[in-house]
Amino acid sequence: MPHGRLKVKTSEEQAEAKRLEREQKLKLYQSATQTVFQKRQAGELDESVLELTSQILGANPDFATLWNCRREVLQRLEAQKSPEELAALVKTELGFLESCLRVNPKSYGTWHHRCWLLGRLPEPNWARELELCARFLEVDERNFHCWDYRRFVAAQAAVPPAEELAFTDSLITRNFSNYSSWHYRSCLLPQLHPQPDSGPQGRLPEDVLLKELELVQNAFFTDPNDQSAWFYHRWLLGRADPQDALRCLHVSRDEACLTVSFSRPVLVSPAAFPRKHHGCGSGAVGLTGLGGNWGRLCDLPATSLNDQLPHHTFRVIWTAGDAQKECVLLKGHQEGWCRDSATDEQLFRCELSVEKSTVLQSELESCKELQELEPENKWCLLTIILLMRALDPLLYEKETLQYFQTLKAVDPMRAAYLDDLRSKFLLENSLLKMEYAEVRVLHLGHKDLTVLCHLEQLLLVTHLDLSHNRLRALPPALAALRCLEVLQANDNAIESLDGVTNLPRLQELSLCNNRLQQRMVLQPLASCPRLVLLNLQGNPLCQAVGTSEYLAELLPLVNSILV
């Protein structure tokens, strides 16, 4: 060994020294833990527990039980100590918490304990806490534990939203890949710019919106693969949840039934269902509520719908949703209805919709520009599709479908999600077309549909063609189609028929070339009283012996069954 060089331990010696040290540490850790648990059991919640737990938590702040121990001790000491002693205790505790956060800045237990402690202080020093958050976010601007705590502190200290917004600005400037920061903006901006009562809640005035759009555009043009910016973009262009409404009321004389379609899923117990029936000249009639969510139906006492009166008026009041609607059943008519127009109410534009279509239009242009540079960016493609839908779903239908194709190719991992989304959009478009045509017939054949949605909007449809799609089921929500008479669902991949239940007017059902295998799946058909024609040709169950006999027994009223 040359002179002047230091002699050092060999690696074996080092390893041995390390091992001994670790062993020693483990011993201490275990004995301290044991002592704490014993003391806790014995109810000895004194300062020695604080000391012991701080030894352990100082090394491992994620030991949640020990934080609970500390809280118990502190609560007890609160009652025993003088205010001065308590203040000293709190000071130590805050310092200790800070040292734990330095050990692990993402420890749930530590941040929660700090919240708890600050919440109990008579005069908490919020300015100091804000400073603490700023420091920790300086080190890691994406530490969401610290963001949570900051929001707590800002709320407690009533920090003006403008200041907090400026804080998010500074962090986004440093690194815009920051979900927490963008999210915080989406909370602060509506507070800063409250809308007049009449306006849509949670939305921003146009000048603010345009500024935010520019900011977020900077982000996704800089790095289009960063999701956080796209999510914020979607929030900016979205709108608050639509107000509760009764979308459609339908009354049928024959079935003595009133059907209600709600704007959101509701769960109503029969007793809670609010009801009022104004038969002209007669008083309120009792309705029976059944469980359900989107499509909601109630049977009426048959006698209440006699054809003697010139008309019956039905008013449904939805007290929870603060909405009502009425419909009239005229003399000589079998049915009456009242429904919202999908076009007028822009029912299908919920996801992206701001008042000014010019904003959407210019967003669409920027995104198309970006797409030219980044033809394979999935976020950009998806946003283009959403913007086109928000602008004019029918005008952009063909283009949208092309974008879907590209999107599926670049993002094969989400192919199924995209298929479902595409199905949803196509169904919406078909609905709009049907409404324009003022018919009750809906053709959804040859559309590559993978899923059925918006079925609650189809309450009045009498003829539905679902043939040549990729459907695997007729879902339970199909039961909302109270007026459905003819259902064609040939050439799909249908395995279950849960939705073909209690369809009072269904006469013809065609299910050729599907994947019906078990006889059992046909069970629901028995609940459709008017079914007369059933076509099951080309299904696996047709091969099975005894299917015809089974069907004859199951559906005695159906006079034509093709197997």
Next chain:
Amino acid sequence: NADLIPSLPESIIAAACSRSGQRVLHVDSRSYYGGNWASFSFSGILSWLKEYQENSDIVNEGPAWQEQILENEEAIALSRKDKTIQHVEVFCYASQDLHEEVEEAGALQKNHASVISENPTEAVHSAYLPSEDESLCIASCEMLTEQTPSSDLETALEISNVKVTGETEKHDDKTCMKSASEEETSKNVPTTEGTALQPKKTRITYSQIIKEGRRFNIDLVSKLLYSRGLLIDLLIKSNVSRYAEFKNITRILAFREGRVEQVPCSRADVFNSKQLTMVEKRMLMKFLTFCMEYEKHPDEYKAYEEITFSEYLKTQKLTPNLQYFVLHSIAMTSETASNTIDGLKATKNFLHCLGRYGNTPFLFPLYGQGELPQCFLIDKNEKDKNEIYSRFAIIDQFGQRIISKHFLVEDSYFSENTCSHVQYRQISRSVLITDRSVLKTDSDQQISILTVPGEEPGTFAVRVIELCSSTMTCMKGTYLVHLTCTSSKTAREDLEPVVQKLFTPYTETETENEEVEKPRLLWALYFNMRDSSDVSRNSYNDLPSNVYVCSGPDSGLGNDNAVKQAETLFQLICPNEDFCPPPPNPEDIITDGDSLQSEASEASVILEANSETPKESASLGNPEEASQ
């Protein structure tokens, strides 16, 4: 002895040798630290200037050193006269009233005269050459060893003094400002903050610069550290980094169409940029992302390998705006200089360094580049034990012999005979003191690098580095600006056009039109420095094999060249030794061992390593004569 600080590569080798258990003796004929890597206070640079202005005297041969040459030895004359600096010109624009009365307040005793007078012991004294002598070198050895510990301490103290001074700056400022306002009572300068915040009202005078002279740390070479460059790696690996502090360069600037603008080069910059369109943001990011791993996409550049980088950029989806930024400010190359691969490599290197310590790829050492050699020396000194392996005989002007096995020398010491066949390149340098930044922003504490491309073919791009006062290289309210380019003419001829574009000379009569005004020059220095970085050892005449040659500073921005050179030379001196290994963990050091046991065997090991070239080593160094 540790009091003299050699150039950066030399000090790295010294530290490395010291870590490997070698004894290192520094000998320097110059009156200041670091040779051309030196850093000066304002008064220091004035003395340096004076020296060059007086340098022309030709001095006679020294005493009879020939008598000391042993029979089997051969002499190499080393030159005292430094020929590496030429065409020194200095201009003062700040008002010079009261000039004669002021002195630098509390100047650090860093420069020559005071060092010598403050070190009266014989040993130290002999380590310095009287400046009249032109001929031989230098210095003592054995008796110095006793001095080593105490001089270590002194060095350490001196360094910490510098830092302490920095920290107590606020206090100092107040006193200084007080005197400044006394001088200019007619101008009614009220507050302490006046200088920093309202440069328009507080004119900085030459006497203030003199008075605040020790706030300046003016580097002769202007470099930055690439945050993933070899030097940073070495500082970290060897843990020498603990002796230095750094600041991140805050901005990359470009000079285009007569305007200075900020170059967006990081992701955050691009996001925040107001000057780029959305599409440009995407184009730039896309191109930079590609550059990060361009090797993985050969089909994107293979077809363009033969053309220049600037031509290649034109084939990419980039606006002229972006092409300019990438070419000049990110790759930092020129229209004609580099081909596609070199450009991509440079761009990649830039991006690779980005974000390690901040938003730009560069670091600057507080107190200047001249700090770095010192850091390695502090490290060396801490490791030193009182032993010397001397195999090389040095005879100083007093006739003392120093015997050393390896002799490392910077080429600036070679006499004309030795370098008669060498063609050197030149670097044009300028140092300016200005009153504000070339690009004003909210913060006046910005450190910027700006590349101004050469205008005509055959001229070189000028690199401008602007340092603010928080880098501890200039006084508050001023900026220290370094300009560097490869010379085509004299420094002033090369650089003055750029200086005129960016700055305006300070004049007494001020136009009140603040907005269009450029920063004002208070003081300017021009000089040419020799660039010997690409001269191979073989070009020098008659060098024995145990003489190792270090080149002077190169013109590049980073320090890779110095580190590479140090490592190569170290491997020659200490083959099979790890270069600057990390120091052992204090816990793992065994203190009670007897470390003096194997002197003899060690000496022979080194001998064997050298025995590949027996002829030369015999003629120069005689093992038998090793130390007393």
